Amino acid sequence: MSSSEDEASTTPVETKTPQTFKELGVIEELCEACDTLGYKTPTPIQAQCIPVALQGRDLIGLAETGSGKTAAFTIPILQSLMENPQPFHSLILAPTRELAQQIAQTVEALGATINVRCTLLIGGMDMVPQAIALGKKPHVIVATPGRLLDHAQNTKGFSLRNLKQMVLDEADRLLDLDFGPILTSILQMLPPRRTYLFSATMSSKVESLQRASLSNPVKVSVSTKNQTATNLIQSYMFVPHKLKDVYLIHLLNERAGQTGIIFARTVVETNRLALLLRSLGFSAIPIHGQLSQSSRLASLSRFKSRSRNLLIATDVAARGLDIPAVDFVVNSDLPQDSKTYIHRVGRTARAGRAGCAYSLVTQYDVEVWLRIEAALGKKIDEQKPEKDEVMVFANRVHEAQREAISVLKAQNEEGKGGKGGRTRGGFGKKRGRDEMDKDE
Known part of the structure; x- marks a missing residue:
C-alpha cells in the first residue's frame, strides 16, 4: 500500500461538543423529531458524524455499542432526502434481521413528520409483500444483503440505479458473516453515491471494503479498544x-x-x-x-x-x-x-x-x-x-x-420424526442467502 493511497483513504476530524442538533446543522423538522424521540443532546458519534455527512462527504464511523450511531447516519439521510425527494434515495445494509428491523423503526420514527416511506427487506419473510412494497417506490430501503440481492435479481421494475446514499452498518459483522461476495455483487450494480460505513473495529477486511466503496472518506472514531461504558x-x-x-x-x-x-x-x-x-x-x-x-x-x-x-x-x-x-x-x-x-x-x-x-x-x-x-x-x-x-x-x-x-x-x-435432513431443498442458492441473514 502506497503512502498516497493511505492519505486518500481517511481524513481525521476534530472533536466538537455541541449541545443541540440544531448546532450540527440539522433542520427544524428533524430537530423536532429528535426531541419527540427523546434525543436531547447529540452523542459523541452523532456530534462528529452529522456535520461531516451534511457536507456531502463519505464517512467512516468507528464507535462502541450503544453510541447512537443509527441516528448518526439516519438524520443526514433524511435531511438529504428533504432537499432532494426521490424514490429509492437511500439504502441501508445490516448484517442481521433484527438489526435491520430496528434501523427501519428508527428511520420511520425520525421520518414520521416528513412522510418518509421506508421498506424493510429481510430473509425469513415472504418476498411477495416485500416486492409489492418496492412497487410503491419507497424513499429508504433497509435490508440484509442476501434478501436485497434476491430482489435486485428477481423483482421486476426494482432498480437502484438512481441511488444517492448508502450505509453499511456493522461492517465488521457483515464481513464476519461472509457476506463479502454478495456485497461485491451489490456494489457492482450501484451508481456513484455518498457512502457511510460504520463498524466497531477496523479490520483488514473492513479496510478492503472501505477502499472498494468509499471515496476519500472522513474517519470519525469515538471508540476506545476494549472499552465498556463508564456508567x-x-x-x-x-x-x-x-x-x-x-x-x-x-x-x-x-x-x-x-x-x-x-x-x-x-x-x-x-x-x-x-x-x-x-x-x-x-x-x-x-x-x-x-x-x-x-x-x-x-x-x-x-x-x-x-x-x-x-x-x-x-x-x-x-x-x-x-x-x-x-x-x-x-x-x-x-x-x-x-x-x-x-x-x-x-x-x-x-x-x-x-x-x-x-x-x-x-x-x-x-x-x-x-x-x-x-x-x-x-x-x-x-x-x-x-x-x-x-x-x-x-x-x-x-x-x-x-x-x-x-x-x-x-x-x-x-x-x-420431524424436519431433519436437507434444509436447502431445491432452492440452495436463495436459502443460503436467507440462512446468512440469520445470526450464529
Whole structure:
C-alpha cells in the first residue's frame, strides 16, 4: 500500500461538543423529531458524524455499542432526502434481521413528520409483500444483503440505479458473516453515491471494503479498544459449576422485577434456562438463531413491552439490538473472547443510563475470565454472597432442573420424526442467502 493511497483513504476530524442538533446543522423538522424521540443532546458519534455527512462527504464511523450511531447516519439521510425527494434515495445494509428491523423503526420514527416511506427487506419473510412494497417506490430501503440481492435479481421494475446514499452498518459483522461476495455483487450494480460505513473495529477486511466503496472518506472514531461504558458496574461471582443455576436464581431474586438479559453459550442451554426460570415463577422468554423469524421478533417485542422481563439469549442478542431499558446483564456462560463480552455487557448502561453486568465464573472458566480481564485492562470486582442465603434456593432449583431436562427430552423425541435432513431443498442458492441473514 502506497503512502498516497493511505492519505486518500481517511481524513481525521476534530472533536466538537455541541449541545443541540440544531448546532450540527440539522433542520427544524428533524430537530423536532429528535426531541419527540427523546434525543436531547447529540452523542459523541452523532456530534462528529452529522456535520461531516451534511457536507456531502463519505464517512467512516468507528464507535462502541450503544453510541447512537443509527441516528448518526439516519438524520443526514433524511435531511438529504428533504432537499432532494426521490424514490429509492437511500439504502441501508445490516448484517442481521433484527438489526435491520430496528434501523427501519428508527428511520420511520425520525421520518414520521416528513412522510418518509421506508421498506424493510429481510430473509425469513415472504418476498411477495416485500416486492409489492418496492412497487410503491419507497424513499429508504433497509435490508440484509442476501434478501436485497434476491430482489435486485428477481423483482421486476426494482432498480437502484438512481441511488444517492448508502450505509453499511456493522461492517465488521457483515464481513464476519461472509457476506463479502454478495456485497461485491451489490456494489457492482450501484451508481456513484455518498457512502457511510460504520463498524466497531477496523479490520483488514473492513479496510478492503472501505477502499472498494468509499471515496476519500472522513474517519470519525469515538471508540476506545476494549472499552465498556463508564456508567456500567461490572462484577463476577466465583461459583462451583454444579451450583451455577442456584447462584443465578439467587442473583435474579435479588433483582426481582427488573429487566435483564441472561446470556448462554448454546441454543440448548438457552432453552433449558428459559424452562428452568419459568418453572420457578420468573417471566422469561428465549431468543436464539434456531427460532423462526416471527418467533424471534415476538420474543423481542414481548421483552421490549415488558410483558416478559427476562430475555434468555445466545449471542444473537449480543450486538446491534437497541433495547433502551435493560437494567442488568448476566453472563450465565462466559463468552469465549473479550470482544463478545464487551458487546454483551453493552446491552445495558446505554444512552447515559446506569446498568449492571454480572458474570458467573466456575472452576472451568478461570483462564477465559483472566483473558477477559486482561483485555479490559482492569480487575473486575468479585461479589461474594453468603452461601447460606444462596443455598436456600437449592432444593427448588434442583427440582426445576429435572423438570426442564424432562421437557427438553420430550421435545427432542418429538423433533426426531420431524424436519431433519436437507434444509436447502431445491432452492440452495436463495436459502443460503436467507440462512446468512440469520445470526450464529
